[in-house]
Amino acid sequence: MIKKIKMITFDLDDTLWDNKPTITNAEVETRKWIEDRVGKINWGDLNDFLILREDLIKKDPSIAWDISKLRVEIFKEKIKEFVSKQECESIAKNAFDFFLKKRHEIRLFLGVEDALSKLSKNYYLGVLTNGNADIKKLDIGKYFQFSISSLEAQDSKPNRSHFDMAKSHIPNLKFNEMLHIGDHQVNDIYGADTLGINVLWFNNNKALWQQNFNKPDEFANWEDLTEIIGNKYEPR
Ligand SMILES: [Mg+2]
Numbered sequence: 630m631i632k633k634i635k636m637i638t639f640d641l642d643d644t645l646w647d648n649k650p651t652i653t654n655a656e657v658e659t660r661k662w663i664e665d666r667v668g669k670i671n672w673g674d675l676n677d678f679l680i681l682r683e684d685l686i687k688k689d690p691s692i693a694w695d696i697s698k699l700r701v702e703i704f705k706e707k708i709k710e711f712v713s714k715q716e717c718e719s720i721a722k723n724a725f726d727f728f729l730k731k732r733h734e735i736r737l738f739l740g741v742e743d744a745l746s747k748l749s750k751n752y753y754l755g756v757l758t759n760g761n762a763d764i765k766k767l768d769i770g771k772y773f774q775f776s777i778s779s780l781e782a783q784d785s786k787p788n789r790s791h792f793d794m795a796k797s798h799i800p801n802l803k804f805n806e807m808l809h810i811g812d813h814q815v816n817d818i819y820g821a822d823t824l825g826i827n828v829l830w831f832n833n834n835k836a837l838w839q840q841n842f843n844k845p846d847e848f849a850n851w852e853d854l855t856e857i858i859g860n861k862y863e864p865r
Pocket of ligand 1: 642644811813
C-alpha cells in the first residue's frame with residue numbers, strides 16, 4: 630500500500646551541498662582575517678579543539694548545541710592573550726560574522742534546485758539542521774516553509790526536538806505522514822526512523838550502512854529524487 634506523506638524535511642550540510650570545501654574555506658579565510666588583526670596564532674589541531682570544546686561545554690552547557698556561540702568562544706580563547714578584553718569581544722564577534730558569510734558560499738549538488746522546486750508544489754518542505762547555515766540566506770530558501778536549527782530546537786538531531794517542532798507546523802500531522810531526507814546515519818536516519826517518520830538516506834559516497842537496524846532506501850543523485858518519491862509515496 631502506498632503511504633501518503635504531506636511534509637518532507639531535509640538536512641542541509643552534506644545533503645544539499647558538499648560541506649567540507651565550504652567549511653574548510655570559511656575556516657582558512659577567517660583565520661587569515663583574524664591574524665591580519667591580531668598577529669600569528671597557534672590554532673592547534675582537532676584534538677586541541679575537542680578538549681577546548683569540552684571545557685567550554687562544562688562552563689556553559691548550551692555550547693553543546695549553540696555552535697555559533699562555540700565558535701565565538703573559541704575565537705576569544707585563541708586571541709585573548711594578544712588583545713584587550715574589549716578588542717577580544719569585538720574581534721571575535723566580527724570574525725564570526727565574517728565566517729558565517731563565508732559559510733554560506735555553497736555549491737548545491739546537481740539537481741537540488743530542480744527537485745526542490747518540483748517537490749515544493751506538492752509537499753510542505755522544511756529544513757532540520759544541526760549546523761548554522763540559514764536556508765533563508767540562499768536562493769533555494771524560497772522553496773521551504775520553515776527551517777529549524779539546533780539553536781531553535783535547543784538540542785541536536787538525533788534527539789526528537791527538531792522532529793517534534795517540524796510536526797507542529799501542520800495541525801494533527803502524524804509522524805508517518807512525514808519524510809526526512811539526510812546523509813547522517815544516526816542524526817538523520819536513526820533519529821527520524823525511531824519516531825516512525827519515513828526516511829530516505831542520501832548516500833553519494835558509497836558509504837556502508839553501519840547501524841544495527843535495516844538500511845532504509847537510499848539515493849546518490851538528486852536528479853533521481855522526485856521519481857523515487859513519486860514511486861514510493863504517490864498513488865498512480
Ligand atoms: Mg548532514
